[in-house]
Amino acid sequence: NEMPEIKTYVNEINEVNNQDTELFGVAKDKNVIFISLESVQSFVINRTVNGEEVTPFMNDLIENSYYFKNFYHQTEQGKTSDSEFLVDNSLYPLPRGAVFFTHGQNEYNALPEILKNQGYYSAVFHANNKSFWNRDVMYDNVGYDHFYDENAYQITQENTIGWGLKDKPFFEQSIKYLQSLPEPYYSKFITLTNHYPFDLGEEDASIEPYHSNSKTLNQYFPTVRYTDEALEEFFDQLKQSGQYEDSIIVMMGDHYGISDFHNKAMSMYLDKDEITPYDHVQLQRVPFFIHIPGEEGKVFEKIAGQIDVKPTLLHLLGIENKGDIGFGNNLFAEERKDFIALRDGSFITDDYIYSKDQCFDRDTGKLLATTSNNELTNNEEEQEENVCQPYKSIVQKELSYSDQIIYGDLLRFYDSKVQVHTEE
Ligand code: GP9
Ligand code: MN
DSSP: OOHHHHHHHHHHHHHHHTSOOTTTTTTTTOEEEEEEETTOOGGGTTOEETTEESOHHHHHHGGGSEEETTEEOOOOTTHHHHHHHHHHHOOOOOSSSOHHHHTTTSOOOOHHHHHHTTTOEEEEEOOSOTTGGGHHHHHHHHTOSEEEOGGGSOOOSTTEETTEEOHHHHHHHHHHHHHHSOSSEEEEEEOOTTOTTOOOOGGGOOSOOOOSSOHHHHHHHHHHHHHHHHHHHHHHHHHHTTOSTTEEEEEEEOSOSSOGGGHHHHHHHHTOSOOOHHHHHHTTBOOEEEEOTTSOOEEEOSOEEGGGHHHHHHHHTTEEETTOOOOOOOTTOSSOOSEEEOTTSOEEESSEEEETTEEEETTTOOEEEESSOHHHHHSGGGGGGGSSHHHHHHHHHHHHHHHHHHHTTGGGGOOOGGGEEEOO
């Protein structure tokens, strides 16, 4: 049984997560409105295209939110579903395939279930076929009370583009359902319009596309702007319907939207000579906002990832989760883990970025060492050769622990639920 070893490793993480901070319980009993932003990457935040702001609403929202500037997605082939898995479980998705499909019937200790024990109702809103990514099975398994899938929405030719219902009518039609939920609730909204290949009707495009050899990158900007506008409208609707004040709103990019295939156009947009493996890793940053009405905003520079969302939310909600098995940290804890592992084994530390056998300085992007190029390892920088090495093995260990839990369905043998406590 691998569990004792894994438990010992996880205990250290839990110790950090249960350190008190002044934010513990700051959102106690509030509704949680989680918005998954399809394919939104951080490189569009506070940036312009053809002289126009890409995401004016989100840029303003940074002012009165906790915003994590160096927050990475950690998804693989399971795309949106992988990001959902990370958020609800603080476990890594699998190196291949989608855990929602391959291990959708495992025993988990997911966010909706933990929150249910605290009196929360939970629901997902997503205007797609309910069995896409095996969501109907997985959602049921991890304790969601209701899934408002495409059948809950009026979908016409006019309000559809690309993958389905456009984000603006999606939010508009969701509000009445949200209002009907028992409170407090944990609700998850999954947007769709900003999905590859980023199709948008002219009537919905407020900004011009970019001009490069990549149609994909060109079209990305107007669709991101559309989603940004949909968010603004949703915030207004939440205020009008009275849901806003009693809620915290969490927004997160699910994964990259622009693949390496478009590196040439991307380097042109970012005004770089080329996209190096270092740049590639930095492009895996996605926006992460925690907006608590009435709280002052703050920008966090320290590295963070999707794996950290679950313990962070539980902390804000004032729920201690001492016995949990997960790999993320509460992002408000002082002394937390100093690396973020990407699913392909690349990683980011406070000082370094490692990808494809290359070790870079995180600040400057300077190549410090490579494991495959002997020339570099034999020169005077040899001393620095191993700076990424110690992390490499920890990252591998952590990913493998997570995989073992999933492949072996190990949470069957461990009842973490009995150790959940609240503030009082
Ligand atoms: C589909 C939506 C998008 O329901 O979640 O899927 P993706 O391809 O991004 O995983
Ligand atoms: Mn997605």
